[in-house]
Amino acid sequence: MTEEIVVIPGDGIGQEVVPAAREVLETVGDFDFVEARAGDHVLESEGAALPDETFDLAASADATLFGAAGESAADVIIPLRRAVDSFVNVRPAKAYPGVDALRPETDLVFLRENTEGVYGGHEQRLTEDLSTLTRVITDSASRRLARFACEYVEEGEWDGFTVAHKANVMRETDGRFKTAVEDVAGKRSVETDDALMDALAMNLCLFPEEYGVIVCPNLAGDMLSDLAAGLVGGLGLLPSANLGPDRGLFEPVHGTAPDIAGQGIANPSATILSAAMLLDSLGYGEESQAVHAAVEGVLADGPHTPDLGGDAATDEVTAAVIDRLD
Amino acid sequence: MTEEIVVIPGDGIGQEVVPAAREVLETVGDFDFVEARAGDHVLESEGAALPDETFDLAASADATLFGAAGESAADVIIPLRRAVDSFVNVRPAKAYPGVDALRPETDLVFLRENTEGVYGGHEQRLTEDLSTLTRVITDSASRRLARFACEYVEEGEWDGFTVAHKANVMRETDGRFKTAVEDVAGKRSVETDDALMDALAMNLCLFPEEYGVIVCPNLAGDMLSDLAAGLVGGLGLLPSANLGPDRGLFEPVHGTAPDIAGQGIANPSATILSAAMLLDSLGYGEESQAVHAAVEGVLADGPHTPDLGGDAATDEVTAAVIDRLD
Ligand SMILES: CC(C)[C@H](C(=O)O)[C@@H](O)C(=O)O
Ligand SMILES: CC(C)[C@H](C(=O)O)[C@@H](O)C(=O)O
Numbered sequence: 043m044t045e046e047i048v049v050i051p052g053d054g055i056g057q058e059v060v061p062a063a064r065e066v067l068e069t070v071g072d073f074d075f076v077e078a079r080a081g082d083h084v085l086e087s088e089g090a091a092l093p094d095e096t097f098d099l100a101a102s103a104d105a106t107l108f109g110a111a112g113e114s115a116a117d118v119i120i121p122l123r124r125a126v127d128s129f130v131n132v133r134p135a136k137a138y139p140g141v142d143a144l145r146p147e148t149d150l151v152f153l154r155e156n157t158e159g160v161y162g163g164h165e166q167r168l169t170e171d172l173s174t175l176t177r178v179i180t181d182s183a184s185r186r187l188a189r190f191a192c193e194y195v196e197e198g199e200w201d202g203f204t205v206a207h208k209a210n211v212m213r214e215t216d217g218r219f220k221t222a223v224e225d226v227a228g229k230r231s232v233e234t235d236d237a238l239m240d241a242l243a244m245n246l247c248l249f250p251e252e253y254g255v256i257v258c259p260n261l262a263g264d265m266l267s268d269l270a271a272g273l274v275g276g277l278g279l280l281p282s283a284n285l286g287p288d289r290g291l292f293e294p295v296h297g298t299a300p301d302i303a304g305q306g307i308a309n310p311s312a313t314i315l316s317a318a319m320l321l322d323s324l325g326y327g328e329e330s331q332a333v334h335a336a337v338e339g340v341l342a343d344g345p346h347t348p349d350l351g352g353d354a355a356t357d358e359v360t361a362a363v364i365d366r367l368d
Numbered sequence: 369m370t371e372e373i374v375v376i377p378g379d380g381i382g383q384e385v386v387p388a389a390r391e392v393l394e395t396v397g398d399f400d401f402v403e404a405r406a407g408d409h410v411l412e413s414e415g416a417a418l419p420d421e422t423f424d425l426a427a428s429a430d431a432t433l434f435g436a437a438g439e440s441a442a443d444v445i446i447p448l449r450r451a452v453d454s455f456v457n458v459r460p461a462k463a464y465p466g467v468d469a470l471r472p473e474t475d476l477v478f479l480r481e482n483t484e485g486v487y488g489g490h491e492q493r494l495t496e497d498l499s500t501l502t503r504v505i506t507d508s509a510s511r512r513l514a515r516f517a518c519e520y521v522e523e524g525e526w527d528g529f530t531v532a533h534k535a536n537v538m539r540e541t542d543g544r545f546k547t548a549v550e551d552v553a554g555k556r557s558v559e560t561d562d563a564l565m566d567a568l569a570m571n572l573c574l575f576p577e578e579y580g581v582i583v584c585p586n587l588a589g590d591m592l593s594d595l596a597a598g599l600v601g602g603l604g605l606l607p608s609a610n611l612g613p614d615r616g617l618f619e620p621v622h623g624t625a626p627d628i629a630g631q632g633i634a635n636p637s638a639t640i641l642s643a644a645m646l647l648d649s650l651g652y653g654e655e656s657q658a659v660h661a662a663v664e665g666v667l668a669d670g671p672h673t674p675d676l677g678g679d680a681a682t683d684e685v686t687a688a689v690i691d692r693l694d
Contacts, residue, residue, distance in 0.1 A: 116536040144470065144573055160503065165540035171508055175541045177486065177501040208587065210442040214491035215501045240594040247470055247573065247598025261534065262591075268566040269595060272573025 045104040045324055046074045050096060052118065053081035054298025055308035056109020062310035062360040063107060063317040069364050070321065070329040076103065080118045081111040081298075091117040100125040100291060105320045108293040109313065115297065123156055127286035129183060130190050131156045131263065132319065133295060135270035135280055140342035141350055145273040147251040152270070153194065153203070154263025155187050155219075156284055161260045179215040179259070181222045188226035190285070191257045195232060202233030203255035206242050206262050219259055243269060271295060278349045279341075281315035283323065290323045292316040302348075306355050309347040311337050314363060336366035371430040371650055372400045376422060378444065379407035380624025381634035382435020388636035388686040389433060389643040395690050396647065396655040402429065406444045407437040407624075417443040426451040426617060431646045434619040435639065441623065449482055453612035455509060456516050457482045457589065458645065459621060461596035461606055466668035467676055471599040473577040478596065479520065479529070480589025481513050481545075482610060487586045505541040505585070507548045514552035516611070517583045521558060528559030529581040532568050532588050545585055569595060597621060604675045605667075607641035609649065616649045618642040628674075632681050635673040637663050640689060662692035 047067065051060040067073060078096040085091040091114035100106040100122055111118040123131070131154040137143035164176035191203050205223050209216040220236060227234045237245070239262045246253060246266065250273055258266060271277045277296035284291040294312030302308060314337050321330035340362045346352025347359055354362075373393065377386040393399060404422040411417040417440035426432040426448055437444040449457070457480040463469035490502035517529050531549050535542040546562060553560045563571070565588045572579060572592065576599055584592060597603045603622035610617040620638030628634060640663050648656035666688045672678025673685055680688075 120537070160534075160538055165538065167540055167544075172504060172506045173540045173544045175503040175505075175538055177503055178498060179501075180498045182497055208486075208590075211446070211587075212486055212491065212501055214493055214499045218493075218499045240590045243569070243591045243595040244598040244603065247595060248602060261537075264534075264566045265569045265588075265591060269569040269573060272570040276574060277570065 044072055044074050046076060047320070048076050048078050048099045048103040048106040050078045050080050050100070050106065050108045052109040052298070053083055053112040054110055054300055054303035056081070056111070056298060057303070058306060058308045058356050059294065059310040059313040060107060060109040062356055063313040065360055066314050066333060066363055066367070067317050067321070069367050070333060071326060080108075080122070082114050085114050092121050097121060097125050103289065105289055105324060106291045107313070107317060107320060108291060110294065110296065110298040112298045112300070119293070120161065122291050123284045126284060126289045126291045128156045128284035128291060129186050130154065130285050132194075132283040132285060133263070133267040133280065135267060135274055137274040138279065138338060138341040140344070141275050141279065143273065143275045145247070145250045148270060148273045150246070150250065150253055150270050151194070151255045152263050152267040153187065153191050153255060153257045154267065155183060155258065155260045157260075158183050159260030177212075177215055179219050181218060184219045184222035185226050187257060188223040191223070191255065192227055192230045192232045195255050198255075200254045202235070203227070203257050204242075204253055205234055205236040206239045206256055206258040206266065207236060208239050208262075210238065216259065223257055239266065242266065246270060246273065267295065276349065277312065278309040279311050279315070281312050281319055283316070283319040285323065290320065292320040306357065307348050308356050309349050310356050310360050311341065314360070332367055333363070336363045339366050370398055370400050372402060373646070374402045374404050374425045374429040374432040376404045376406050376426070376432060376434045378435040378624070379409055379438040380436055380626055380629035382407070382437070382624060383629070384632060384634045384682050385620065385636040385639040386433060386435040388682055389639040391686055392640050392659060392689060392693070393643050393647070395693050396659060397652060406434075406448075408440050411440050418447050423447060423451050429615065431615055431650060432617045433639070433643060433646060434617060436620065436622065436624040438624045438626070445619070446487065448617050449610045452610060452615045452617045454482045454610035454617060455512050456480065456611050458520075458609040458611060459589070459593040459606065461593060461600055463600040464605065464664060464667040466670070467601050467605065469599065469601045471573070471576045474596060474599045476572070476576065476579055476596050477520070477581045478589050478593040479513065479517050479581060479583045480593065481509060481584065481586045483586075484509050485586030503538075503541055505545050507544060510545045510548035511552050513583060514549040517549070517581065518553055518556045518558045521581050524581075526580045528561070529553070529583050530568075530579055531560055531562040532565045532582055532584040532592065533562060534565050534588075536564065542585065549583055565592065568592065572596060572599065593621065602675065603638065604635040605637050605641070607638050607645055609642070609645040611649065616646065618646040632683065633674050634682050635675050636682050636686050637667065640686070658693055659689070662689045665692050
């Protein structure tokens with residue numbers, strides 16, 4: 043059986059980095075690729091940033107590789123996460139030899155809750171003056187995330203994980219999140235510690251080497267993983283996997299980079315690393331590791347795109363990665 | 369008229385740094401000091417971390433200087449902010465010559481909304497599985513904060529300010545926040561730009577010199593100001609002012625530091641800088657600047673407490689600051 047992979051380049055440099063990652067996937071496996079459309083340019087021409095057709099394709103494919111979307115990002119990415127029924131967003135943030143990093147010791151993985159918190163869209167304009175948003179936290183989503191986290195740290199041979207929360211203020215909701223996650227970990231004898239998300243923001247800057255896997259509510263995961271991008275030198279290197287029970291959605295953490303879009307100089311590393319996570323989700327563990335190692339090799343030795351201080355084009359970097367896979 | 373200043377040392381190193389800051393205040397002015405109690409040790413002995421008496425004192429004094437509280441921090445600090453009717457938490461985060469900083473170019477001021485967002489305590493356990501928190505954003509609080517921000521940047525001769533938000537996801541609530549703040553600034557011809565709070569977390573690490581005054585919803589301000597503490601070398605240097613229409617509450621951003629409490633080696637700088645903000649709020653602008661300059665001088669030339677790599681005691685640092693004021 044040949045797996046079906048939906049590719050959605052989206053806007054801006056998504057149009058450059060997704061084809062690059064697809065080339066890499068073609069090098070290591072035999073997949074059915076289906077191109078789909080989303081983003082600002084689709085909103086303009088079709089009136090919807092995420093056409094139903096694209097949603098349906100992502101909802102049934104074995105995996106989806108997404109690039110980036112512009113102003114319409116939230117209207118694309120949040121429904122796409124739902125399309126694959128994704129309950130966790132896996133966001134590794136690692137410093138690589140050869141790449142300038144504020145904190146070269148950084149080697150973190152954020153496991154971000156991907157369905158609830160402030161992302162539910164439950165907002166109301168109650169009066170002329172006052173609006174509300176209902177932040178939802180459930181035991182079931184928190185426990186599902188925790189079970190995943192336990193398996194993740196066991197497979198990756200991490201020591202355990204840190205639970206990020208603000209349960210001293212959000213007592214009922216983050217209290218529930220923290221208790222549920224810790225309860226699951228305790229039953230599985232996985233070690234945890236916990237950290238207030240404000241103090242964690244500081245400590246990740248000061249002592250990144252003291253942290254590894256960090257389990258977060260949705261928005262905290264969004265902010266803390268971007269913070270970690272700052273520690274490793276920017277978003278250009280951060281891949282992510284939105285995992286559901288049967289399929290996943292894989293995307294670089296970066297956006298459309300309008301300042302360099304169309305010039306063929308975007309750094310494809312984050313998207314190629316996202317493709318490596320995709321391979322892993324389909325059971326191609328060896329191929330995934332090979333792609334990861336190839337990207338790491340190119341980051342160490344070059345060629346580098348301009349964001350990393352080099353002058354190579356996207357396709358030169360991609361070719362160098364593929365070279366290492368042969 | 370002699371101003372009344374309530375001093376609440378609280379727990380841990382609060383007991384050491386608040387008396388230090390009080391000594392500094394006594395050097396530059398003639399105030400009526402009233403000691404009040406709060407924190408874990410009061411919870412133990414009296415059953416409430418914040419006795420009514422302390423609340424009432426803070427609510428009527430000209431200013432309150434608070435140290436730190438342990439486990440009970442939220443039960444102390446959130447009501448105390450309400451006691452002074454504080455609508456803004458002013459949090460400067462500045463790197464000082466003489467102090468190791470990850471980002472020595474950092475010179476930021478966070479203006480954190482201090483009354484709403486997720487801090488309202490509106491939480492409910494709806495079912496066995498599900499809890500909710502209602503995040504509240506009003507035009508009135510957002511506009512009050514914005515008016516303050518406009519005056520702040522005008523007085524401080526900043527170019528304008530940045531509005532932090534996540535209006536692409538929290539469209540109604542952060543949309544309201546952003547629109548209200550920008551509307552006030554526009555009418556007063558104060559320049560603003562806006563930043564998504566996740567991207568801002570990264571960019572503060574990468575390009576802190578590109579930012580100055582940052583206006584934030586409550587929890588974002590909590591996290592981003594702690595992040596900035598990481599950029600300037602830790603919480604030991606960060607003061608804060610919770611300002612209301614008639615009075616303020618001044619506190620270091622750090623906690624009780626149980627690991628070093630009782631040893632007389634806590635860094636008093638953050639609390640002395642908080643006292644400088646207190647002086648300013650009472651109209652003692654010159655004295656405030658003198659205290660600020662004295663702390664800056666001691667940070668540059670020493671003596672330094674152990675957290676900054678020195679071996680001086682709290683009272684030696686305090687004496688050195690006072691020396692510079694004579
Ligand atoms: C575009 C936005 C909705 C999204 C998020 O907040 O999840 C983005 O910031 C991300 O982290 O993927
Ligand atoms: C103790 C806690 C309630 C408080 C807050 O979240 O405001 C603290 O983190 C702070 O920043 O002063």
